Amino acid sequence: MLPEQVITLPTPRLSGAVSVEEAIGTRRSIRSFDRRKLSWEQIGQLAWAAQGITGDDRRWRVAPSAGALHPLELYVLFSDSSYHYDPVTHSLRFHQTVDLSEVADAALKQPFIAQAACVFAFSGRVTLTAKVYGERALRYVCMDLGHAAQNLLLQAAALGLAGTPVGAFDDAALRFALKLSPGDEPLYLVPVGYPK
Numbered sequence: 704m705l706p707e708q709v710i711t712l713p714t715p716r717l718s719g720a721v722s723v724e725e726a727i728g729t730r731r732s733i734r735s736f737d738r739r740k741l742s743w744e745q746i747g748q749l750a751w752a753a754q755g756i757t758g759d760d761r762r763w764r765v766a767p768s769a770g771a772l773h774p775l776e777l778y779v780l781f782s783d784s785s786y787h788y789d790p791v792t793h794s795l796r797f798h799q800t801v802d803l804s805e806v807a808d809a810a811l812k813q814p815f816i817a818q819a820a821c822v823f824a825f826s827g828r829v830t831l832t833a834k835v836y837g838e839r840a841l842r843y844v845c846m847d848l849g850h851a852a853q854n855l856l857l858q859a860a861a862l863g864l865a866g867t868p869v870g871a872f873d874d875a876a877l878r879f880a881l882k883l884s885p886g887d888e889p890l891y892l893v894p895v896g897y898p899k
């Protein structure tokens with residue numbers, strides 16, 4: 704069966720039952736997931752928390768970015784396919800077929816990654832930030848990434864989900880597994896699912 708090319712995500716909620724203090728206080732890296740899938744509401748909420756748009760144009764987002772350049776790209780990986788998140792239309796567009804166990808292997812063989820309901824993969828275009836900030840670009844992209852990833856982790860905690868940031872991987876192997884285009888550097892994986 705051909706994968707759906709574009710998935711329009713449900714409108715994200717701007718309020719919830721869990722306070723930001725509770726989300727901060729309960730967030731934990733958990734590496735064991737049960738088999739339940741996430742709903743499109745949950746997936747959309749998580750993607751929005753990481754990179755959603757909150758202002759008049761694409762420069763104003765949930766997370767700060769040096770110069771409002773927003774060099775990060777966000778992909779959502781399922782068992783056999785990856786989707787690129789488009790913050791402007793709040794939708795997922797089919798990117799490539801993927802093998803989650805290859806992704807877990809590229810992350811220095813961390814098998815729990817392949818057991819998550821889905822994996823959020825951040826990549827970044829350092830050259831975009833470098834056009835304005837030169838040698839400080841990598842530092843700034845990493846700072847952008849920390850803001851965005853923490854939003855995602857806190858949103859997962861608020862939804863009662865488990866998420867763990869993963870930064871240990873072989874760059875070339877992960878770039879290959881994610882089928883990223885040149886200049887789009889793999890930066891972080893965040894497997895998310897229901898905690899076991």
Ligand SMILES: Cc1cc2nc3c(=O)[nH]c(=O)nc-3n(C[C@H](O)[C@H](O)[C@H](O)COP(=O)(O)O)c2cc1C
Pocket residue numbers: 730731732733734813867868869870871872
């Ligand atoms: C930059 C970074 C890279 C990380 N890489 C991994 C990783 O590759 N695998 C993993 O299981 N956890 C990884 N973690 C999660 C840490 O192990 C975890 O945050 C730490 O043990 C503290 O636990 P807590 O997140 O529950 O507070 C990483 C965390 C950070 C900030």
